[in-house]
Amino acid sequence: MSDPTSDLEVSDDLTIPATELQWRFSRSSGPGGQSVNTSDSRVELIWDPRTSHVLTPYQRHALRTPFVITASEHRSQLQNRQAARHRLVRKVQSALEPKRKRRRRTRPSAASQTRRLDAKRKRSSLKATRRRPPME
Secondary structure: OOOOOOOEEEEOOEEEOHHHOEEEEEOOOOOOHHHHHOOOOEEEEEEOHHHOOOOOHHHHHHOOOOEEEEEOOOOOHHHHHHHHHHHHHHHHHHHHOOOOOOOOOOOOOHHHHHHHHHHHHHHHHHHHOOOOOOOO
């Protein structure tokens, strides 16, 4: 895995410098055996894009709030740091994805409605030929 103290490559055109990442460590409540109360394995990674010097205006607009990532699922601080870095990359990538345009709901055209009703009538008449003739 990557070095947790190196720059964080989010995409080809965005690399977050390690100096912009803030780390906090504390004792984890998760697994750890006898060392659970003595090692600071819980990791909190903080990155504030508002103060970043590497963002384009579009990226700065898309990333308006600070990212706070917490990782405590592993027993070692190193693994938690790597997990936090990976999660930050995923969150930043998803925030930078272009938003999909919502489809505007439209009504079916008159011609398509006519074709649909004609097909229904044709199908109905076909099935009517399969029925038993009415008893008189």
